[in-house]
Amino acid sequence: MNTVEAMAVVLFESVHDSLRAEDILERARLTYRAIVKPRELGSDCGVAIRLKIEDIPFFMDLVSDRSIQVKGIFHQVDGEWRQMQPPVGG
Amino acid sequence: MTLYFDSAATSFPKPPPVIEAVTAALSSLMGNPGRSPGRAVERELFRTREAIAALFGIRQSARIVFTLNATSAINMALFGLLREGDRVITTSMEHNAVVRPLVRLRETRGISVEIVRGSDEGFIDPSDIARALDRPARLIVMNHASNVCGAWNEIAEVGRIAHEHDCLFMLDASQSAGVIPIDVERDRIDLMACSGHKNLLGPSGTGICYLAPGIDIDPLIFGGTGSASDRETMPEVLPERFEAGTLNFHGLIGLGAAARFIMETGIQTIFDAEIALAKEMRDRFSMIGGLEIAGPVSSGNRLPVFPIRCPGQDPAMLGNLLDELGIMTRTGLHCAPWAHRTIGTYPLGAVRISAGFLTPPEHIEMLGRTLETAVERLRA
Ligand SMILES: Cc1ncc(COP(=O)(O)O)c(C=O)c1O
Numbered sequence: 001m002n003t004v005e006a007m008a009v010v011l012f013e014s015v016h017d018s019l020r021a022e023d024i025l026e027r028a029r030l031t032y033r034a035i036v037k038p039r040e041l042g043s044d045c046g047v048a049i050r051l052k053i054e055d056i057p058f059f060m061d062l063v064s065d066r067s068i069q070v071k072g073i074f075h076q077v078d079g080e081w082r083q084m085q086p087p088v089g090g
Numbered sequence: 091m092t093l094y095f096d097s098a099a100t101s102f103p104k105p106p107p108v109i110e111a112v113t114a115a116l117s118s119l120m121g122n123p124g125r126s127p128g129r130a131v132e133r134e135l136f137r138t139r140e141a142i143a144a145l146f147g148i149r150q151s152a153r154i155v156f157t158l159n160a161t162s163a164i165n166m167a168l169f170g171l172l173r174e175g176d177r178v179i180t181t182s183m184e185h186n187a188v189v190r191p192l193v194r195l196r197e198t199r200g201i202s203v204e205i206v207r208g209s210d211e212g213f214i215d216p217s218d219i220a221r222a223l224d225r226p227a228r229l230i231v232m233n234h235a236s237n238v239c240g241a242w243n244e245i246a247e248v249g250r251i252a253h254e255h256d257c258l259f260m261l262d263a264s265q266s267a268g269v270i271p272i273d274v275e276r277d278r279i280d281l282m283a284c285s286g287h288k289n290l291l292g293p294s295g296t297g298i299c300y301l302a303p304g305i306d307i308d309p310l311i312f313g314g315t316g317s318a319s320d321r322e323t324m325p326e327v328l329p330e331r332f333e334a335g336t337l338n339f340h341g342l343i344g345l346g347a348a349a350r351f352i353m354e355t356g357i358q359t360i361f362d363a364e365i366a367l368a369k370e371m372r373d374r375f376s377m378i379g380g381l382e383i384a385g386p387v388s389s390g391n392r393l394p395v396f397p398i399r400c401p402g403q404d405p406a407m408l409g410n411l412l413d414e415l416g417i418m419t420r421t422g423l424h425c426a427p428w429a430h431r432t433i434g435t436y437p438l439g440a441v442r443i444s445a446g447f448l449t450p451p452e453h454i455e456m457l458g459r460t461l462e463t464a465v466e467r468l469r470a
Pocket of ligand 1: 162237425
């Protein structure tokens with residue numbers, strides 16, 4: 001697995017929720033990066049957060065009880081985007 | 091040397107952290123919110139939203155919309171909410187920022203407006219509001235504290251009455267935000283507008299409009315939000331739905347620093363200081379013979395805002411003389427002719443002397459002496 005494939009991309013229902021997620025990630029001292037959403041994942045020039053796949057379960061724990069709406073989590077396999085996790089939150 | 095006594099128009103001086111935050115933003119912050127990767131600007135705006143939310147007990151900071159001032163926030167709320175035939179209750183103490191949109195909506199959308207009259211001192215009796223609600227109404231909109239005379243109302247009671255009658259409650263907190271503790275849940279506020287540059291101690295060009303969960307209104311301004319750009323309609327999500335166009339982010343970063351300054355100082359500390367200041371000013375003014383003070387007689391529910399006059403004289407004479415003597419005040423009707431009518435100072439208005447939390451204490455004493463001199467001269 002190359003480095004790209006070790007990373008997941010999280011999409012959010014709103015910019016505000018993605019900022020709340022950043023805030024939580026920062027506090028939890030997880031390494032992440034706010035990136036421009038890859039074109040294949042939608043055409044709305046939104047922002048996404050990229051983090052290590054291994055950190056995803058911890059991340060989901062952090063956001064789950066804060067009503068942050070995650071639209072989906074994706075990763076690349078052989079250059080193609082696959083959804084790792086269905087939408088959560090509400 | 092000029093002493094500043096026009097805090098009700100805009101606060102001065104600003105707290106040092108506000109100046110530092112704006113300076114830092116202007117000198118080293120790159121980007122435009124929602125339109126650049128890295129997101130330093132968005133994150134600063136997020137911090138401001140969170141700080142404002144904490145100040146007013148708002149659980150979802152996304153429901154705080156940034157505006158240019160209270161006026162644009164009030165327009166956004168009233169034009170976005172009110173529909174053909176709605177009945178609205180307001181008070182005779184309102185600023186033109188509320189009066190003019192309501193009058194316009196009466197002309198263009200046929201809303202009806204009922205005005206609850208304040209007392210001679212400028213207070214609103216909640217039981218008068220309850221009476222006006224004998225017939226159903228969509229909205230009560232009123233200010234928390236008067237920009238003309240500093241009278242402030244216990245709004246939790248109004249919020250309770252509104253909800254008992256299935257009516258929405260909108261607060262114009264322009265004069266009170268940053269001084270009087272506000273909790274949107276305790277006070278049952280559905281919509282709240284205020285400027286950021288008055289007692290919130292932020293820069294001009296900033297304001298907020300809060301929409302409680304479930305309050306769904308139409309946007310007033312349409313345009314780019316940096317999100318959902320593939321769509322030709324405004325996004326549904328807040329705050330973007332109401333924030334088309336580049337925000338005054340330098341100013342809003344300053345507003346965030348201001349809100350944190352207020353939280354760190356403690357809103358109760360600020361409130362107590364301002365009530366004490368109002369009492370001190372009142373005591374000083376009432377010792378000056380030939381000076382008439384309008385508004386609340388007892389200082390308990392009064393912020394340090396005083397409309398003063400020399401009986402039988404045009405207030406402009408006193409205002410101009412104070413200006414010559416180095417005291418900055420504001421003379422006239424203060425964008426609130428209804429309020430001046432209510433407290434008996436229409437049509438000439440008054441000289442408004444207003445102070446704030448950061449007014450240097452020694453300036454109060456100097457003001458007292460100068461005022462005495464001015465009144466003596468006018469009587470001579
Ligand atoms: C009670 C009240 N409402 C609204 C406003 C309008 O504020 P702004 O000039 O920031 O739009 C003011 C300020 O003058 C005010 O005192």
